[in-house]
Amino acid sequence: DVKVTQSSRYLVKRTGEKVFLECVQDMDHENMFWYRQDPGLGLRLIYFSYDVKMKEKGDIPEGYSVSREKKERFSLILESASTNQTSMYLCASSLFRGGGGALLNTEAFFGQGTRLTVV
Amino acid sequence: AQSVTQPDIHITVSEGASLELRCNYSYGATPYLFWYVQSPGQGLQLLLKYFSGDTLVQGIKGFEAEFKRSQSSFNLRKPSVHWSDAAEYFCAVAPDSNYQLIWGAGTKLIIKP
Numbered sequence: 001d002v003k004v005t006q007s008s009r010y011l012v013k014r015t016g017e018k019v020f021l022e023c024v025q026d027m028d029h030e031n032m033f034w035y036r037q038d039p040g041l042g043l044r045l046i047y048f049s050y051d052v053k054m055k056e057k058g059d060i061p062e063g064y065s066v067s068r069e070k071k072e073r074f075s076l077i078l079e080s081a082s083t084n085q086t087s088m089y090l091c092a093s094s095l096f097r098g099g100g101g102a103l104l105n106t107e108a109f110f111g112q113g114t115r116l117t118v119v
Numbered sequence: 120a121q122s123v124t125q126p127d128i129h130i131t132v133s134e135g136a137s138l139e140l141r142c143n144y145s146y147g148a149t150p151y152l153f154w155y156v157q158s159p160g161q162g163l164q165l166l167l168k169y170f171s172g173d174t175l176v177q178g179i180k181g182f183e184a185e186f187k188r189s190q191s192s193f194n195l196r197k198p199s200v201h202w203s204d205a206a207e208y209f210c211a212v213a214p215d216s217n218y219q220l221i222w223g224a225g226t227k228l229i230i231k232p
Binding site: 004110112 | 128153155160161162163164165168209211219220222223224225
């Protein structure tokens with residue numbers, strides 16, 4: 001059974017703290033993603049990574065950074081947490097899309113989410 | 120810019136009634152299309168996907184979706200909803216040239232007993 005695991009379900013942190021959210025997948029997927037989810041806004045992409053040590057900014061990267069030292073692990077870092085970063089954070093992974101237009105199984109598999117509260 | 124629209128923020132249906140959730144996308148070619156469901160406090164689970172071929176796609180939990188190219192739509196349907204279907208439903212599109220999924224804002228389904 002495929003699995004994406006986020007290290008915490010709930011986190012409470014103080015303003016200004018450095019926060020690490022960890023995500024591990026066991027499917028040997030190349031692509032990994034971090035989203036935040038807020039009511040009425042759907043899912044917004046923060047960062048994604050298509051290979052080890054590679055990363056690309058998504059739609060809302062400000063205030064965040066990421067690390068992908070190993071294929072199975074993708075970490076989201078809040079350098080200095082602020083109250084407007086209180087949100088649900090979702091990690092996902094997917095297979096690499098083949099070249100020449102061939103589409104591999106690109107559906108995303110999600111972790112259970114981390115609800116972060118910054119006080 | 121590519122976009123996905125789910126025009127209904129909330130939908131309320133009675134248990135046993137039929138359901139249709141709407142999804143429209145803005146994209147020149149035929150994208151790859153997905154519906155996901157999110158139960159309260161959980162991550163997202165794939166319900167079904169369309170890549171090519173038959174435009175009526177069957178998914179898990181008794182859901183189906185129909186791709187209509189002329190309307191740029193990919194609406195989700197279920198003939199008879201159960202209380203356990205109460206959740207938020209997200210439509211997503213993968214343009215051919217991109218790793219990313221473009222997401223709709225979601226539709227929250229409420230089931231009346």
